[in-house]
Amino acid sequence: MDQPDTVNTRSDLAARVVAWQRAGERIGLVPTMGNLHEGHLSLVRALRPQCDRLITSIFVNPLQFGPDEDLERYPRTLEADRKQLAAAGVDLVFAPGVKEIYPRGDQASTVVEVPTELTGQLCGRDRPGHFTGVATVVSKLFNLCRPDVAIFGEKDYQQLLVIRRLVEDLDFPVEVVSGPIVREDDGLAMSSRNHYLDPGERRRAPLLYRTLCELAEGLAAQPDRADALARQAESRLSEAGLEPDYVAVRDARTLGPPGAGPLRVLGAVRLGSTRLIDNVAVRPGAGT
Amino acid sequence: MDQPDTVNTRSDLAARVVAWQRAGERIGLVPTMGNLHEGHLSLVRALRPQCDRLITSIFVNPLQFGPDEDLERYPRTLEADRKQLAAAGVDLVFAPGVKEIYPRGDQASTVVEVPTELTGQLCGRDRPGHFTGVATVVSKLFNLCRPDVAIFGEKDYQQLLVIRRLVEDLDFPVEVVSGPIVREDDGLAMSSRNHYLDPGERRRAPLLYRTLCELAEGLAAQPDRADALARQAESRLSEAGLEPDYVAVRDARTLGPPGAGPLRVLGAVRLGSTRLIDNVAVRPGAGT
Numbered sequence: 085m086d087q088p089d090t091v092n093t094r095s096d097l098a099a100r101v102v103a104w105q106r107a108g109e110r111i112g113l114v115p116t117m118g119n120l121h122e123g124h125l126s127l128v129r130a131l132r133p134q135c136d137r138l139i140t141s142i143f144v145n146p147l148q149f150g151p152d153e154d155l156e157r158y159p160r161t162l163e164a165d166r167k168q169l170a171a172a173g174v175d176l177v178f179a180p181g182v183k184e185i186y187p188r189g190d191q192a193s194t195v196v197e198v199p200t201e202l203t204g205q206l207c208g209r210d211r212p213g214h215f216t217g218v219a220t221v222v223s224k225l226f227n228l229c230r231p232d233v234a235i236f237g238e239k240d241y242q243q244l245l246v247i248r249r250l251v252e253d254l255d256f257p258v259e260v261v262s263g264p265i266v267r268e269d270d271g272l273a274m275s276s277r278n279h280y281l282d283p284g285e286r287r288r289a290p291l292l293y294r295t296l297c298e299l300a301e302g303l304a305a306q307p308d309r310a311d312a313l314a315r316q317a318e319s320r321l322s323e324a325g326l327e328p329d330y331v332a333v334r335d336a337r338t339l340g341p342p343g344a345g346p347l348r349v350l351g352a353v354r355l356g357s358t359r360l361i362d363n364v365a366v367r368p369g370a371g372t
Numbered sequence: 373m374d375q376p377d378t379v380n381t382r383s384d385l386a387a388r389v390v391a392w393q394r395a396g397e398r399i400g401l402v403p404t405m406g407n408l409h410e411g412h413l414s415l416v417r418a419l420r421p422q423c424d425r426l427i428t429s430i431f432v433n434p435l436q437f438g439p440d441e442d443l444e445r446y447p448r449t450l451e452a453d454r455k456q457l458a459a460a461g462v463d464l465v466f467a468p469g470v471k472e473i474y475p476r477g478d479q480a481s482t483v484v485e486v487p488t489e490l491t492g493q494l495c496g497r498d499r500p501g502h503f504t505g506v507a508t509v510v511s512k513l514f515n516l517c518r519p520d521v522a523i524f525g526e527k528d529y530q531q532l533l534v535i536r537r538l539v540e541d542l543d544f545p546v547e548v549v550s551g552p553i554v555r556e557d558d559g560l561a562m563s564s565r566n567h568y569l570d571p572g573e574r575r576r577a578p579l580l581y582r583t584l585c586e587l588a589e590g591l592a593a594q595p596d597r598a599d600a601l602a603r604q605a606e607s608r609l610s611e612a613g614l615e616p617d618y619v620a621v622r623d624a625r626t627l628g629p630p631g632a633g634p635l636r637v638l639g640a641v642r643l644g645s646t647r648l649i650d651n652v653a654v655r656p657g658a659g660t
Contacts, residue, residue, distance in 0.1 A: 094543065105393070193541045194486045194507070196485075197484075197485060198482045199481070199482060220542075223542050249482060250482050253476075253482035254484070254508075254515055255515040255516050256515050257386070
């Protein structure tokens with residue numbers, strides 16, 4: 085097929101989903117905001133063999149954007165997205181408008197609040213309300229698409245943990261799996277927001293990943309110096325014009341302070357008017 | 373059967389529910405806090421013909437009780453409840469413990485917040501956090517029991533509207549139906565909390581219903597005097613020792629200020645240490 089079937093309304097979606105459920109088919113969901121790149125497509129390909137029917141949702145969710153953020157300019161490329169999804173074997177694209185998802189307006193919706201121990205730090209501190217918007221729309225997408233399994237990218241690592249916690253706390257009958265970050269040749273994590281970078285910014289952007297990698301290596305060698313090493317990383321980014329929102333070393337499963345368990349290094353910077361995030365795993369003993 | 377099957381864990385529940393879903397059976401849910409009376413049983417009987425498999429949950433949800441409320445003394449009568457449910461034709465009782473529903477503790481859970489236009493007034497004003505607790509546990513019960521249809525009593529009228537809004541806003545694939553209030557011979561709405569009343573309080577308690585009925589009749593005749601009539605009703609209750617938390621006239625569908633649509637009269641009083649609530653519909657033109 086040239087294009088996968090696309091539905092724009094909740095009722096058309098429900099008709100398809102209910103029929104698949106009745107037939108005993110296993111449903112997979114890849115939630116996206118569109119403007120698909122290799123990162124998204126890797127999630128589609130990873131989930132495809134795990135389900136009978138694969139849905140990709142394309143919805144730029146206003147509830148997860150702050151008033152001064154990039155909701156208006158966020159790239160929308162539906163026709164190109166659909167072609168790529170067809171090639172990747174998606175069965176159905178759910179591409180609703182804002183009115184379909186928030187008939188009363190997004191500010192009038194019931195919301196889902198994941199505990200602030202997880203959502204009140206890092207990106208959640210810099211973007212108040214962001215994870216409430218994420219948890220709310222993902223709850224809605226789960227109820228609408230009724231997936232058995234859903235996949236989220238590790239690029240948005242804090243989001244991944246928020247969604248795992250949401251599913252655990254509210255008992256959604258959904259298995260959550262994740263896919264690794266896909267990078268450009270120079271290490272920059274793929275992101276729709278990379279389109280915002282001008283050529284000079286684009287050349288400097290890979291420093292975020294390099295700095296996080298070096299921090300992770302340093303930590304493996306000096307696990308007790310997490311805070312000092314993170315501050316050094318922030319200085320280095322700042323000197324190169326990547327203004328850090330944060331660089332942090334966290335427990336990889338809880339985002340709590342670093343302890344005996346696996347660690348994750350996470351960073352967010354402003355490069356011109358663009359906010360970039362990235363993260364890397366710390367391999368125990370890798371630097372020793 | 374003498375007793376319906378009872379499961380206490382989420383995994384045992386899921387095994388039953390998944391098997392029913394695969395067989396294409398329609399699942400109904402009657403969520404309760406146990407200590408069942410004729411009000412609950414009327415909901416069971418109303419839903420029984422609408423589904424193939426009927427689940428009743430029995431769970432006293434700590435998250436919907438305030439710190440100074442009656443969580444500890446709330447009556448628990450599981451064995452008597454199960455006998456009544458067997459007679460009413462329930463297929464499965466889900467009776468989990470608190471640790472099963474809130475493994476991290478109820479205060480550490482992701483929560484669901486229905487907009488304050490609905491939850492910030494009446495019982496929600498008098499019981500901060502109450503409807504957050506209700507919306508959260510009902511979301512969990514929906515995800516665990518996966519009902520096609522669920523029934524809630526009109527006795528908790530504000531709760532019924534909160535749940536309808538929750539389902540609408542978060543797109544739960546659940547049909548919500550309601551059952552009318554069941555009353556004692558003297559008009560008192562049936563409630564587990566009636567057990568708290570001493571004989572003297574029990575004799576005075578029906579005044580709540582009588583007063584709300586008279587208010588509703590007065591309104592039908594004098595629709596523009598909602599506020600004055602509600603204040604009169606509060607005075608009358610107060611003089612009889614039923615200390616009003618509120619008496620209110622509201623749009624029956626939104627709980628907004630009375631307008632052109634159907635109206636509902638709602639009241640809450642303290643009688644000794646017991647809080648009683650009740651409500652009645654206003655029949656247009658009934659008093660003219």
